[in-house]
Amino acid sequence: MASSTKQPAEMPRPIAPQPSSDFLNRGLGAVFQFSMVWLVLATTWQLLGPEPQNQVEHRLQLMMVGMAYIFATGLWIVGSSWSVKTKMISITVCLLITLTLAADSVRKFDGGALVMTPARIRDGRIVHDYLGLSYVKLPDWNVNLQPRITRSPNPPSKGTSKLRLGYGEAATLCQLSQVLPTEKRNRTPTLIVLEVQRDPYRDLNHFINFVRTSEEKWAAEPDTKIVRHTRLISIAGIEMVEFEFLKEAKNLTARTVWLRKGIFALNFMCITPDAADLALFDEFLHTIQLDSVSPSATSMAARN
Amino acid sequence: MSTVLNSGTSVPTAPSAAPSIKSGFIIGPWADAILIIGAPILALLIAAPLYVLPASQFDVATRTKTLDLRQVLITVFINAHLFLVFFRSHANQNIFQLYPLRFTVVPLSLFLLGAFSPAALIVLGMATVWWDVYHSSLQTFGFGRIYDAKQKNDAQAGRSLDYWMNLLVYTGPVLAGAHFIDHLAITTETMRHIPVESGTLMELFAQRTPDFLKQHQGTMAAIILAVGVPFVLYYLYSYYRLAQQGYRVSWQKVWLMIITSTVSIYCWGFRSFIDAFWVMNFFHALQYFAIVIFTEKRNLARFFRIEWFAYGWALAAFWVISVSLLYGLWAGYCAEEDGWSMSLVVTTSIMHFWYDGFIWSVNKKQV
Numbered sequence: 001m002a003s004s005t006k007q008p009a010e011m012p013r014p015i016a017p018q019p020s021s022d023f024l025n026r027g028l029g030a031v032f033q034f035s036m037v038w039l040v041l042a043t044t045w046q047l048l049g050p051e052p053q054n055q056v057e058h059r060l061q062l063m064m065v066g067m068a069y070i071f072a073t074g075l076w077i078v079g080s081s082w083s084v085k086t087k088m089i090s091i092t093v094c095l096l097i098t099l100t101l102a103a104d105s106v107r108k109f110d111g112g113a114l115v116m117t118p119a120r121i122r123d124g125r126i127v128h129d130y131l132g133l134s135y136v137k138l139p140d141w142n143v144n145l146q147p148r149i150t151r152s153p154n155p156p157s158k159g160t161s162k163l164r165l166g167y168g169e170a171a172t173l174c175q176l177s178q179v180l181p182t183e184k185r186n187r188t189p190t191l192i193v194l195e196v197q198r199d200p201y202r203d204l205n206h207f208i209n210f211v212r213t214s215e216e217k218w219a220a221e222p223d224t225k226i227v228r229h230t231r232l233i234s235i236a237g238i239e240m241v242e243f244e245f246l247k248e249a250k251n252l253t254a255r256t257v258w259l260r261k262g263i264f265a266l267n268f269m270c271i272t273p274d275a276a277d278l279a280l281f282d283e284f285l286h287t288i289q290l291d292s293v294s295p296s297a298t299s300m301a302a303r304n
Numbered sequence: 305m306s307t308v309l310n311s312g313t314s315v316p317t318a319p320s321a322a323p324s325i326k327s328g329f330i331i332g333p334w335a336d337a338i339l340i341i342g343a344p345i346l347a348l349l350i351a352a353p354l355y356v357l358p359a360s361q362f363d364v365a366t367r368t369k370t371l372d373l374r375q376v377l378i379t380v381f382i383n384a385h386l387f388l389v390f391f392r393s394h395a396n397q398n399i400f401q402l403y404p405l406r407f408t409v410v411p412l413s414l415f416l417l418g419a420f421s422p423a424a425l426i427v428l429g430m431a432t433v434w435w436d437v438y439h440s441s442l443q444t445f446g447f448g449r450i451y452d453a454k455q456k457n458d459a460q461a462g463r464s465l466d467y468w469m470n471l472l473v474y475t476g477p478v479l480a481g482a483h484f485i486d487h488l489a490i491t492t493e494t495m496r497h498i499p500v501e502s503g504t505l506m507e508l509f510a511q512r513t514p515d516f517l518k519q520h521q522g523t524m525a526a527i528i529l530a531v532g533v534p535f536v537l538y539y540l541y542s543y544y545r546l547a548q549q550g551y552r553v554s555w556q557k558v559w560l561m562i563i564t565s566t567v568s569i570y571c572w573g574f575r576s577f578i579d580a581f582w583v584m585n586f587f588h589a590l591q592y593f594a595i596v597i598f599t600e601k602r603n604l605a606r607f608f609r610i611e612w613f614a615y616g617w618a619l620a621a622f623w624v625i626s627v628s629l630l631y632g633l634w635a636g637y638c639a640e641e642d643g644w645s646m647s648l649v650v651t652t653s654i655m656h657f658w659y660d661g662f663i664w665s666v667n668k669k670q671v
Contacts, residue, residue, distance in 0.1 A: 022612075029609035033619065036608070040626045047633050051367045079609050153369050167367055203422045203643075 028079045035072040042068040051166050058109045066098050111263055112165045115196055116147045119174055125287075126174060131196075131261050136287035137176075138192075138280075144175040150195065170197040178277070188252070190272035192281060199265035204239065207265070208232060211241040211258050223249040233257075235285045253278065257285060328454045328556055330447070330671075331598040339594035340447060341560045344567035347587035355579045366637070376637070378582050383649070384625075384632030385589035388596050389656040391624055392663055395607040396600060399663050399670065411655050418647030425647055432653045439657040440588050441474030442467075444564050447591070449666045451557035459667050461551055462543060469539050472532050473565040477572035480525035593628075595664075597621045599671060 042065045052058035073094040077087050114130040121127070126145065127134040137143060151170040165171050173196050178189040199207065212230045219226050228244035235257075242257040255278055256269045268288075270281035329336040338346060354362070354374050362373040393407055394400055400407055418425040448466050453459060547553055567587070571580035597604070601617035608623050610616035635652070639645040664671050 025609075026612050029612065032609045036623055040623075040630065043630050047630065047638050076609070153365070153367070168369060205422070 025079065028075065032072070032075040032079060035068065035075050038064075039068040039072040052109070053164065055110070055113075058106075062102055062105055066102050069098050070095060108263055112198070113163060115165050115173070115264060116163050116171060118147060119145045121145075128173065131264065131266070132291040133261060133266070134289045136284065138284060140179050141192075142177045142179055144177075145173075147171050147173050151197075165196065165198065167198055170195050172196075188250075188273045190270065190274065190277040190280075192284065193269045193271070195267040195269065196264050197267075199260050199263055204232075204260075207258070207260055208241050210265070211243065214256070214258075215243045215245075218243075218245050223247060227253075228255075235282075236288055238288060238290060240285075255281060259288075259290075261290060328451065328554055330450055330454070331594065335594065335598065336556060340591050341556060341563060343587035343590045343594075344563050344583070347583045347590065348567060348571075350586065351579060351583045354582070355576070371637075374582065375578075378585055379636035380629060380632035381589045382585050382632070383635040383652075384628035385592045386653050386656040387628045387631040387635075388592060388624070389659050389663075391604060391607070391628075392596055392600055393655075393659045396603045403662070406659075411651055414654060415647050415651040418650055419643045422643065425643065425650060428650045428654060429646075432650060432657070435654070435657045437475055437478055438471070439660060440584065441470045443588060443591065443660070444474065444560065445470035446660075446664055446666075447560055447595075448554075448557045450664075450671050451554040451560065453666045453671070454556075455552040455554045457551055457554075462546055465539050465542050468535065469561070472528075472535060473561070474568055476528045476532055477569050480528040593625070597624060 042061075046061055046065050049061070052061055074091055077090045077094070080087065082090070111130075115128075117128075117130055119126050119128045121137055121143070124137055125134045126137050126143070149165070149169055149171045152166070153168045172193055174194040176192040178191070180187060180189050199210075208230065215226060215230050218224055225246045225248055226243065227246050228242070230241060230243045233240050233242055238259055240257050240259045242255065244253065244255045246253055250273075252271055252273055253275050254269060254271045256267060258265060258267050260266070268285065270278065270284075272278065272281075330340060359372060363370050364373045364376065392399060414428070418428055445466050448470070449459070449463065452462070452466075543551070543553070567583065571583050575583070601621065602611070604620035604624055605611040605613075605616035608616070608620040610619055613619065631652075635649045639649055
């Protein structure tokens, strides 16, 4: 207000537009249009294109989208009438958001491949290093630790062995099958299978409903009777969700137990013709460790 | 665009005893006839063949599952129109400067609340289902008021009548129709993430409400009919009286009301839920795209740094449509179910419903 009282007597002249400034703005505007073309094409590719199948494809896509965002937002901010300080802060924030999202995308994409790394056996336990998961190797049971995709909306073409778990897919990471004594060879052996899929659920309640949906699918199968509905349990201090069903025609009982680890949903399923083996499965579940040692696991390993 | 003021300030115009026909439109005769007034009929014409053909013809395989293309189209279009509000609220500096806190602090707070609190996200998600129905009815109300303003009528004349009439013709068929249960199912779908044994009174209330409403739907339909029919007669009589006192009837508004009401009653009352949902949401989103792009075209050209180009507004419109549709695709099918993504989607919906209540004010001559 003080400065307004000390104005010179002569009228201020209207400032003529600077031709060079106008040229610069138009030039910036034109470059911004190209960045928009790039942004729209890159985003369309990311959203509608096929899911990248290897790291090179994924990183290329990520770079194209990330750089498009940085260029488009950067050019828009530079061309705005904001103060230099605000522009600097805004560009930094955009850069940080883009890098954070890219890092998250890398973590999730690479996780799909790392989870398919075969587990190893150490000190009588099966260890999935990437998942930070281990459990006891049941003595006298056959073990198959070769991961394989068991369910996929887009089956791979013949001759390709897929080594990455994509969205909507499920893979078996471990299969334990009981070795039956000679006198019981005519019986179906008990199986314990560990299946993994991506967990897109933000909290436990969503996860419980996801398991409930799985229960509904089993219930819709012919000759299937749900004997224990979906419920939340705690085994060895780990929150799990389980349900149990009976395949009546084959006289098989199946107990399926779910837990979450990072970006994955893990499903331990026991299928047995002998309900007494469910007690063994229960003991097996008590040996599960997630990045920590549980006392029950140690005791069972000692007994074995 | 001479009939539409896209700035927050009003331009004084000479009062005219008989406004020209062109001044009675928001965009122009053809654009209004197709994109606003006739939009419900256009939606019906597009939807009719889509829902006559077998569903299997619309299956499209995506990365994770097979989807119905018709469903994909409407989901993307709905989400795109929700996002479009920001080109009015934030890209128009005259509007933005009126409510800077509402446009910055509120959405940011809501987004963070939803991202960190699953319970808050559930409540917000539930709110969007029914706020959407309310908001949709008020869009027709808003267009009606703009048409009235184009006839130089008093901004308050018949305002309450229009408000209740639009609520009745849009919400009434939803509440009284056979598809009310389906609407409740969407609410229940949102709520199924609440634990079976609810912990709080609020959650318990939310769980019990759909059952209570289901049981009393017949009574509710009877009440809506008993109130609705006399109200329509009262509405017509009241406008007759207003016309005698000098109110100029906008035939654009009359046709908008007739067409929207007829399509609303026909769809919610006589078509399948998914069909009705498609038609009602398609024309709603189409009208919104039309008004935002045409009223904001100068601002959009400026926003996309292309005001110096003769057809800059057309290129800007292309960017707006592209960016909005890409958001719609992401929100509908690509957003992960984590707190951050879901919160962003829900916050965008809530902001759209809320902002639309005050960024198109006829009283403040914003349109």
